[in-house]
Amino acid sequence: MSMLTLVARLARRDLRHRRAEAFLLLIAIAATTTTLTLGLAVRGVADRPWDRTRAATAGPDAVATGDRAASLTPLAHAPGVTASAGPYPALSAALGVRGIRVDASVQGRDTAPGAVDRPEVTAGSWARRGGAVIERAFAGALRVRPGEKITISGHRFRVAGIAVSAGRVPYPSSTPGLIWVTRADLRRIGAPTSQVMPLRLADPAAAPAFAAAHRGVRSWQDMGAYATAELHLVDSALLTGTWALALLGVACVAVLVGGRLADQTRRVGLLKAVGASPRFVAVVLLAEHVLLALAATAVGLLAGRAAAPLLVRPSSGLLPAGSPHLTVASALVVALVAVAVAGAATVYPAIRGARTSTVRALSGPTRAPRRSPWLIALSARLPVPFLLGVRVAARRPRRVILATASLALTVAMVVAAIALHGDIARKDARLAGPGFVPGADNPVTEQVSQVVLALTVALLALAAVNAVLIAWATSLDTQRFTSLARALGATPRQVTAGLSAAQLLPALGASLLGVPLGLAVYYAARTAGGAAGSILIPYARLPLVVPGTLLVVAALTALPIRVVCRRPVARVLAAD
Amino acid sequence: MTVLRAVRLRKEYGRDAGLVRAVDEVDLEVRPGETVAVVGPSGCGKSTLLHLLGGLERPTGGEVHLDGRRLDRMSETQLSGVRRKSLGFVFQAFHLVDELTARENVELPALLAGVPSRTARRRASALLERVGLADRAGHLPAALSGGQRQRVAVARALIGRPLVVLADEPTGNLDSAATAAVLRLFGSLRAEGQTLVIVTHDSRIAATADRVITMRDGALAGETRLNGGGGGLGALAGLESS
Ligand SMILES: Nc1ncnc2c1ncn2[C@@H]1O[C@H](COP(=O)(O)OP(=O)(O)O)[C@@H](O)[C@H]1O
Ligand SMILES: [Mg+2]
Numbered sequence: 130m131s132m133l134t135l136v137a138r139l140a141r142r143d144l145r146h147r148r149a150e151a152f153l154l155l156i157a158i159a160a161t162t163t164t165l166t167l168g169l170a171v172r173g174v175a176d177r178p179w180d181r182t183r184a185a186t187a188g189p190d191a192v193a194t195g196d197r198a199a200s201l202t203p204l205a206h207a208p209g210v211t212a213s214a215g216p217y218p219a220l221s222a223a224l225g226v227r228g229i230r231v232d233a234s235v236q237g238r239d240t241a242p243g244a245v246d247r248p249e250v251t252a253g254s255w256a257r258r259g260g261a262v263i264e265r266a267f268a269g270a271l272r273v274r275p276g277e278k279i280t281i282s283g284h285r286f287r288v289a290g291i292a293v294s295a296g297r298v299p300y301p302s303s304t305p306g307l308i309w310v311t312r313a314d315l316r317r318i319g320a321p322t323s324q325v326m327p328l329r330l331a332d333p334a335a336a337p338a339f340a341a342a343h344r345g346v347r348s349w350q351d352m353g354a355y356a357t358a359e360l361h362l363v364d365s366a367l368l369t370g371t372w373a374l375a376l377l378g379v380a381c382v383a384v385l386v387g388g389r390l391a392d393q394t395r396r397v398g399l400l401k402a403v404g405a406s407p408r409f410v411a412v413v414l415l416a417e418h419v420l421l422a423l424a425a426t427a428v429g430l431l432a433g434r435a436a437a438p439l440l441v442r443p444s445s446g447l448l449p450a451g452s453p454h455l456t457v458a459s460a461l462v463v464a465l466v467a468v469a470v471a472g473a474a475t476v477y478p479a480i481r482g483a484r485t486s487t488v489r490a491l492s493g494p495t496r497a498p499r500r501s502p503w504l505i506a507l508s509a510r511l512p513v514p515f516l517l518g519v520r521v522a523a524r525r526p527r528r529v530i531l532a533t534a535s536l537a538l539t540v541a542m543v544v545a546a547i548a549l550h551g552d553i554a555r556k557d558a559r560l561a562g563p564g565f566v567p568g569a570d571n572p573v574t575e576q577v578s579q580v581v582l583a584l585t586v587a588l589l590a591l592a593a594v595n596a597v598l599i600a601w602a603t604s605l606d607t608q609r610f611t612s613l614a615r616a617l618g619a620t621p622r623q624v625t626a627g628l629s630a631a632q633l634l635p636a637l638g639a640s641l642l643g644v645p646l647g648l649a650v651y652y653a654a655r656t657a658g659g660a661a662g663s664i665l666i667p668y669a670r671l672p673l674v675v676p677g678t679l680l681v682v683a684a685l686t687a688l689p690i691r692v693v694c695r696r697p698v699a700r701v702l703a704a705d
Numbered sequence: 706m707t708v709l710r711a712v713r714l715r716k717e718y719g720r721d722a723g724l725v726r727a728v729d730e731v732d733l734e735v736r737p738g739e740t741v742a743v744v745g746p747s748g749c750g751k752s753t754l755l756h757l758l759g760g761l762e763r764p765t766g767g768e769v770h771l772d773g774r775r776l777d778r779m780s781e782t783q784l785s786g787v788r789r790k791s792l793g794f795v796f797q798a799f800h801l802v803d804e805l806t807a808r809e810n811v812e813l814p815a816l817l818a819g820v821p822s823r824t825a826r827r828r829a830s831a832l833l834e835r836v837g838l839a840d841r842a843g844h845l846p847a848a849l850s851g852g853q854r855q856r857v858a859v860a861r862a863l864i865g866r867p868l869v870v871l872a873d874e875p876t877g878n879l880d881s882a883a884t885a886a887v888l889r890l891f892g893s894l895r896a897e898g899q900t901l902v903i904v905t906h907d908s909r910i911a912a913t914a915d916r917v918i919t920m921r922d923g924a925l926a927g928e929t930r931l932n933g934g935g936g937g938l939g940a941l942a943g944l945e946s947s
Contacts, residue, residue, distance in 0.1 A: 618865070
C-alpha cells in the first residue's frame with residue numbers, strides 16, 4: 130500500500146515538474162482518442178436512418194416507374210412480388226413559394242394509405258383537396274411550413290403537411306423534390322407524364338436481381354446508397370482521418386520521448402542510485418504515462434461523444450435513428466489504445482534506464498549524433514545556412530524521417546481534403562439547375578465538408594504541435610553545435626536560418642511526397658466509400674500546397690528556434 | 706602599439722544581494738606577437754574576461770578594442786565577422802564536433818567564412834600537418850586522445866589566420882604528457898609571432914608566457930613580465946621532467 134503511494138507521489142511530482150511536456154503529450158493522445166471515439170461511435174450508423182425510415186413507412190423493396198399505368202400493373206403479379214400500391218400518376222411541375230421557383234415531381238395519391246410506401250407525416254396532415262404534402266428534405270431547403278401558400282404550375286395550394294418516405298431518394302440526392310397531392314388535384318394540374326408503383330417483394334435481399342430483370346425498376350438498396358451517401362462519405366472520411374491522427378499522435382509521443390530520452394535515462398539512474406529496483410523505476414514511469422493516457426481517454430470520450438451527433442446528421446429526408454452512441458466496449462478500446470500509445474513512451478526509456486549502469490545513466494549519456502560522410506562532404510559546398518541545416522538534420526536521421534513522415538501524412542490529408550472540397554464544389558456547381566432550390570445549401574455536401582473541416586483542423590493542430598516539438602528538440606539537441614558555430618564566426622542569422630533549413634528540407638520532401646499520397650488516399654477513400662460518378666479535382670491548386678507547407682513550417686518552428694538561439698553562446702559552451 | 710585592449714572592463718551577473726562582479730574594472734593591453742597568460746584561482750573571472758575579449762559576452766561597462774575597432778559597440782553580426790576573421794578560440798572542453806573528423810573540424814570555420822571547400826580542405830590538411838596530426842586527419846574525435854583533440858582544436862583556431870588566439874584552460878582536461886605537447890605547440894606559435902591570450906590556473910603553464918597577469922575577485926591583482934622565450938622553454942622543460 131505504501132509502495133503504491135510512493136509510486137503515485139513520484140509520478141505526480143515528475144508530471145508537475147515537466148508540465149509543458151505532460152500537457153503536449155496529453156494533447157497528442159487526446160486528439161487520437163477523440164477521433165477514435167468518433168470513428169467508433171459512427172461506425173455502422175450510416176445505414177440505420179434508411180433502415181428505420183423503411184420500417185416506419187412500409188418502404189417498398191422496389192419501385193417501378195413507367196409511362197402508362199397499364200404497363201406497370203402486370204408487375205403486381207410478377208413472381209416474387211407479394212404486395213404493391215398504386216400505380217400513382219406523376220408529373221413534373223413548377224413549384225412557386227415566396228417568389229422562389231423550382232421544379233418538383235408531383236405524385237397523385239389516395240387519401241387512404243396504400244399497402245406499400247406510406248409516407249410518415251411529421252408535421253401537419255396528409256394530402257387533401259387543395260392541400261399538398263412536401264417531402265421533408267425538400268421542405269427544409271424551401272423553408273416551408275404547413276399552412277403556407279404555394280403554387281404548383283400556377284394552381285394555388287396550401288401546404289397540408291410534411292412527410293418522410295422511403296419510396297424515393299430524398300432531395301437533393303435526387304431531383305426534382307417530391308410533392309404529394311390528391312389524384313383529383315393532380316388531374317387539375319395537368320396530364321400525368323409517368324406512373325409510379327411501389328412493390329413489396331418476398332425476398333427483399335433479392336431486390337437488385339428483381340430490378341435488373343425488369344425495366345424501370347429500382348431496388349431499395351440502390352436508393353439507400355444514394356439516400357445515405359453523405360453518411361458513408363463521413364464514415365470513410367472519419368476512418369481515414371482517425372488513422373492519420375493516430376499515426377501523428379504516435380509521432381508526437383516518439384518525438385517527446387526521444388527528445389527527453391537522456392533526461393529520463395538519468396532519472397532512472399537517479400532512482401536506481403538511491404536503491405530502487407529497475408522494475409520499480411519502470412513502474413513509476415509507466416504510472417505517469419498511464420495517468421496521462423487515462424486523462425486523455427476521458428477527454429477523448431467526452432469530446433468524441435459531444436461531437437458525434439454534430440458531425441453525423443442523416444438527411445432530414447430520413448427518420449433519425451438515435452444519435453450515435455458509445456458502447457462500453459468502444460470506450461475500453463479507446464482507453465486501451467491510449468494506454469498502448471503512452472506505454473510505448475515508457476518502454477524504451479525504462480528498458481534503457483534499467484539496462485545501462487547506474488553511473489553511466491547518471492552521467493546522462495546524450496545520444497551520439499549520426500555521421501553521414503557524404504552529406505558532410507556535400508554540405509561543405511553549400512552556402513552557410515544550408516551547410517548548417519544539412520549537418521543539423523543529418524545528425525538525427527530518425528528524427529528527420531519522423532518529421533518527414535508526419536508532415537507528409539498531414540500534407541496528404543490536406544490534399545485529400547482539398548480534392549474532396551473541389552470535387553464537391555464543382556459537382557454542386559454542375560448540378561445547379563431547375564431542380565434545385567435556388568440559394569439553398571446542399572445539406573449532403575455541407576455535412577461532408579464540415580466533417581472534413583473538423584478533421585483537418587484537428588490534424589493541423591496535432592501536426593503543428595508535432596512540428597514545434599521537433600524543432601524544439603532539434604534546436605535543443607544541437608545547441609552546442611550551433612553555439613560553437615557562432616563562436617567560430619557564424620552570424621546569428623546564419624544559425625537561425627540553418628536551423629530553419631533543417632526543418633524546411635524535410636518539409637520540402639514531405640510536401641512533394643504528400644501531394645500524390647493525398648490524391649491516392651482520396652481515390653482510395655472515395656472508392657471505399659462507394660461514391661459514384663467521375664472525380665473532379667482542382668489539380669491547378671495543389672502545387673500551392675508545397676510553398677504553403679514551407680511557410681507554415683517556417684512560421685511554426687521560428688519560435689522554438691529563436692528561443693534556443695537566444696541563449697548566450699559563452700554560457701552554452703561553458704556548461705561542461 | 707596594441708592589437709587587443711580592454712579599458713575599465715566590467716561584467717556583472719545578477720543584481721542586489723546576488724550581484725557578482727565577475728570582471729571588475731580591468732585594463733589590459735596586448736601587443737602583437739605577445740603571449741599573455743591570465744592566472745588566478747577558480748571563479749576569479751578569467752573565463753569571463755576571455756569571453757568579453759572575444760565578443761562572446763557583452764560587458765556591463767568599459768571598452769574592448771581589437772585592431773583599433775570597438776567590439777563592445779558592435780552588433781552580433783559584426784561580432785561574428787570579427788570572430789571569423791580576427792579571432793581564434795581554444796576551449797578547455799575542446800568543443801570538437803563529434804560527428805566530424807579531425808580535418809572536417811579544422812575546416813569548419815573556413816567554410817563558415819565562405820572559403821571554397823577545396824581551399825578550406827587544403828588549409829586544414831596543412832594545419833593538421835603543422836600540429837603533428839596529419840596521420841589522424843580522418844579520425845573522429847572519439848578516436849583521438851585528449852592531447853590530440855586539443856591540438857585539432859588549436860589547428861581549428863588557426864585556420865582563419867587570426868590576429869589573436871584566445872585559449873581558456875587549454876590544458877585543463879589534459880594529463881601532463883598531453884599538456885607538454887600542447888604547450889610545445891603554443892611555444893612554436895609564439896615563435897612565429899602569433900598573438901596569444903591563454904587563461905590558466907596552472908602557474909607552470911603561465912611561466913611559458915611573455916607576461917603573466919594575475920586576477921583576484923574579478924580585478925587585476927598583479928602583472929609579471931618574464932624574460933623572453935628562454936624562460937618559457939625552461940619552464941616547459943621543468944614541467945616535462947616533473
Ligand atoms: N552566467 C553567469 N551567471 C552568473 N554568474 C556567473 C556566470 N558566469 C560566471 N559567473 C560567476 O562569475 C565569476 C567568474 O566566473 P569565471 O569567469 O567562470 O571564473 P574562472 O574562469 O576564473 O573560474 C564566478 O563567481 C562565477 O560564478
Ligand atoms: Mg574558467
